[in-house]
Amino acid sequence: SQQGEEDPQALSIQEGENATMNCSYKTSINNLQWYRQNSGRGLVHLILIRSNEREKHSGRLRVTLDTSKKSSSLLITASRAADTASYFCATVKTSGSRLTFGEGTQLTVNP
Amino acid sequence: GAGVSQSPSNKVTEKGKDVELRCDPISGHTALYWYRQSLGQGLEFLIYFQGNSAPDKSGLPSDRFSAERTGGSVSTLTIQRTQQEDSAVYLCASSVRDTAYEQYFGPGTRLTVT
Numbered sequence: 001s002q003q004g005e006e007d008p009q010a011l012s013i014q015e016g017e018n019a020t021m022n023c024s025y026k027t028s029i030n031n032l033q034w035y036r037q038n039s040g041r042g043l044v045h046l047i048l049i050r051s052n053e054r055e056k057h058s059g060r061l062r063v064t065l066d067t068s069k070k071s072s073s074l075l076i077t078a079s080r081a082a083d084t085a086s087y088f089c090a091t092v093k094t095s096g097s098r099l100t101f102g103e104g105t106q107l108t109v110n111p
Numbered sequence: 112g113a114g115v116s117q118s119p120s121n122k123v124t125e126k127g128k129d130v131e132l133r134c135d136p137i138s139g140h141t142a143l144y145w146y147r148q149s150l151g152q153g154l155e156f157l158i159y160f161q162g163n164s165a166p167d168k169s170g171l172p173s174d175r176f177s178a179e180r181t182g183g184s185v186s187t188l189t190i191q192r193t194q195q196e197d198s199a200v201y202l203c204a205s206s207v208r209d210t211a212y213e214q215y216f217g218p219g220t221r222l223t224v225t
Contacts, residue, residue: 030211042115042202043154045213088153092210098167099144099210103153 005102006089012108019076021105023089024069030092032065033099034074037086046074046087051094081111113137115217117203123223124193132188132220136205143186144204144214145178154202160186161209193224 007022023032031050035043047063049056049072056063062075076083086104093100116135124130136143145157156170160180171177175194180186190197200221204214 033213035216041200042218043204043214043216045215048213050211090154098156098159098170099214100156101146101154 006087006105008105009103010106010108012110013079015079015081015109015111017079017109019079019083019107019109021074021087021089021107023072023074023102025072025089025091026070027091028094029067030094032063032072033090033092034061034063034072035088035090035101037088037104043088076107079107079109081109083107084109115203115205115215117201117217117220119220120218121221121223123225126195126224127192129189129191130193130222132190132201132203132222134186134188134203134217136184136186136203137215138184140205140207140215141183142206142209142212142214143180144206145186145188146202146204147199148202148219149199157188157201159210190222193222195224198222198224 005024013019029051033048034046037043047056047058049063049065060077065072086106088101088104090099090101118133141162143160146154148154158178159167175191178188200219202219204216206212206214
């Protein structure tokens with residue numbers, strides 16, 4: 001089964017609204033990363049948060065990590081139509097060498 | 112600077128043929144990864160190269176799949192005797208050192224096996 005599971009699977013909002021996506025995982029991690037994918041091709045790295053961090057910001061993005069609940073959230077504020085994409089969380093286990101991806105959230109921002 | 116590049120961008124092949132997919136990582140990145148993404152799915156890890164260490168091949172789905180990385184730079188993923196279920200987008204990524212760092216992805220190769 002996937003190490004990371006995103007929730008919801010699909011999200012549709014209006015431009016200007018905030019979008020929140022959640023990710024849950026099963027095992028202890030070294031870090032958790034969020035990626036964006038447009039049109040089913042290459043992924044773009046958004047934010048990396050390490051296991052000893054609780055919150056990180058990057059522009060309109062805010063990521064939180066709760067290791068006690070094994071969950072993370074990605075908040076996109078003041079969304080734009082250009083934010084329409086699939087968003088994936090990916091985890092690196094404490095003792096692992098690979099990045100394990102969830103199945104993603106499809107975000108649609110309507111103009 | 113230049114990002115990760117992959118070639119070809121699209122490949123259509125007949126069932127049973129062999130294919131080679133190429134990845135050029137970002138210069139200076141010691142770690143290189145291959146993933147596979149089937150239609151509407153998340154990414155499936157295939158293989159991970161880190162410097163001169165033995166690669167982590169644990170994600171390769173069968174012995175028809177192999178990969179090599181020559182001179183610590185360019186990598187080739189080879190699929191022998193392709194099957195229709197091999198149809199997917201194959202993505203390559205590199206990172207500056209290891210999985211503790213963000214990965215930079217190439218645009219992918221869309222493989223279609225007919």
